[in-house]
Amino acid sequence: MATAVVAAAYGGPEVLSVVEAEVPSPGPGEVTIEVRAAGVNPVDYKLYSGAFGSSPDNLPVRLGLEVAGVITEVGPDAAGPSGPLSVGDEVIAYPTQGGYATAVTVPAKVVVPKPRELSWEQASGLLLAGATAVHAVAAAKVSPGDTVLVHGGSGAVGLLAVQLSLAAGAKVVATASERNQTLLREVGAVPVTYGPGLLDRVKQAAPSGVNAAIDAVGTDEAIDVSLALVPEPSRIVSIAAFHRADTGIMLIGNGPGADPGTEIRANAWRQLLPLAASGKLTLLPAKTYPLTEAAQAHTVLSQGHPNGKLALVPAQ
Numbered sequence: 001m002a003t004a005v006v007a008a009a010y011g012g013p014e015v016l017s018v019v020e021a022e023v024p025s026p027g028p029g030e031v032t033i034e035v036r037a038a039g040v041n042p043v044d045y046k047l048y049s050g051a052f053g054s055s056p057d058n059l060p061v062r063l064g065l066e067v068a069g070v071i072t073e074v075g076p077d078a079a080g081p082s083g084p085l086s087v088g089d090e091v092i093a094y095p096t097q098g099g100y101a102t103a104v105t106v107p108a109k110v111v112v113p114k115p116r117e118l119s120w121e122q123a124s125g126l127l128l129a130g131a132t133a134v135h136a137v138a139a140a141k142v143s144p145g146d147t148v149l150v151h152g153g154s155g156a157v158g159l160l161a162v163q164l165s166l167a168a169g170a171k172v173v174a175t176a177s178e179r180n181q182t183l184l185r186e187v188g189a190v191p192v193t194y195g196p197g198l199l200d201r202v203k204q205a206a207p208s209g210v211n212a213a214i215d216a217v218g219t220d221e222a223i224d225v226s227l228a229l230v231p232e233p234s235r236i237v238s239i240a241a242f243h244r245a246d247t248g249i250m251l252i253g254n255g256p257g258a259d260p261g262t263e264i265r266a267n268a269w270r271q272l273l274p275l276a277a278s279g280k281l282t283l284l285p286a287k288t289y290p291l292t293e294a295a296q297a298h299t300v301l302s303q304g305h306p307n308g309k310l311a312l313v314p315a316q
Contacts, residue, residue: 003314005100005294006060007048013298015048016063018291023103026075031085031108035286037124038099039066040310041156055185063098063294064312066281068092068114068123081269092269094127100294102314104272112269115277121286125309126276131268132239133160135261137168139250140212140237144169147206149226152216153189154180156284156309157239159270161214162189165283168308170212173205175222180307187282199225205228215241216247219296223247284309291315 004021026032046052047277048061071089078085085108098104110132114123138159142148148165152158153174162184165172175198181191185253192201198221202210206229213226218240226249228235233248242255250259275281285308289297297310 002101002103003291004062004098004102005064005291005312006062008060010048010050010054010059012049013045013295015300016295018294019048019060020272021062021098021101023101024087024105026073026078026105028076029078029108030075030105031071031078031111031112032073032103032105032163033067033069033091033102034103035067035069035074035092035099035314036135037068037120037286038064038101038291038314039094039125039128040294040301040312041125041128042301043064043128044100046303057298062098062100064104065096066092066094066124066126066128067099067104068118068120069103071111072103073105075108080108080111080113081267082112083203085111090116092123092127092273093128094131094269100312101293102291115273117277119286121288121309121311121313122276122283124311125286126256126272126283129156130160130272131163132157132264134268134271135252135259135264136161136237136239137164138264139261140165140214140235141261142168142170142212145207146170146211147170147177148244149202149206149210149229150174150189150215150216151194151213151219151222151226152176153184153191155216157215158216159284160181160281161216163187163275164271165214167275167280170301171206172200173210175217183282194219194221199228202229211235215239218242220244223249225243280310287310288313 215238
């Protein structure tokens with residue numbers, strides 16, 4: 001048996017509870033992982049808030065799309081993208097179902113080696129945001145010599161998109177609140193404050209023009225400013241502005257009409273893990289909560305701007 005977090009109803013964090021759950025033995029092509037940390041993401045909250053529907057047939061909802069941990073059991077023919085898996089391997093699994101737990105059985109195809117340089121908490125929060133960032137940079141066709149505008153540059157997806165764009169040889173202008181601009185300067189971006197006058201501030205920061213934009217916030221301001229600056233709307237990529245689909249921008253993710261980027265997201269770990277292990281990616285600090293305090297973590301998450309990646313840590 002495992003301890004797991006479920007949403008027994010739709011609503012706010014108060015509907016989360018901790019229950020005992022069976023951990024199936026791994027079948028062919030599966031492994032069981034003892035979870036050392038589970039990443040907490042905004043989509044987790046949306047799954048039970050009603051944002052994606054509220055059918056009672058889907059209750060209770062098991063939460064947790066990414067985990068880091070140790071393999072404790074291996075089914076027949078269990079090989080991950082990097083090769084065979086064994087008991088004792090330290091791994092990251094994404095995407096998972098029900099990762100808010102002390103143990104979880106997952107398909108081996110979603111399991112990759114955890115770099116020893118990353119903590120459990122860092123590893124558990126990298127691949128969902130990271131895969132989105134890799135997809136966004138690829139969809140925006142970021143190339144050497146480009147100037148890229150990143151909206152929400154100090155958030156989980158935005159900060160990685162900033163650094164991946166810089167690594168691709170682009171100059172980056174990124175929006176953030178004043179308190180988060182030091183971080184952007186440290187990684188090599190030019191920070192600007194969002195809000196009234198943003199267009200003029202970006203023009204001043206990028207006098208030679210802007211070639212592409214990545215929007216990680218979904219506001220009308222972000223899209224309007226991007227459309228005013230980027231010559232090709234198809235090089236404006238948004239993970240959130242689904243209400244602006246009629247503008248010709250590129251939408252990515254799971255929303256209506258969006259490019260899911262299935263293959264590029266599945267392989268994003270090949271780019272992200274070496275960069276993170278070598279210290280070439282600055283990761284947001286991980287704020288941890290015990291697994292049993294998932295509701296408190298989600299209260300922080302639902303308020304927005306947690307200033308770090310949130311992780312749930314089962315008691316060992």
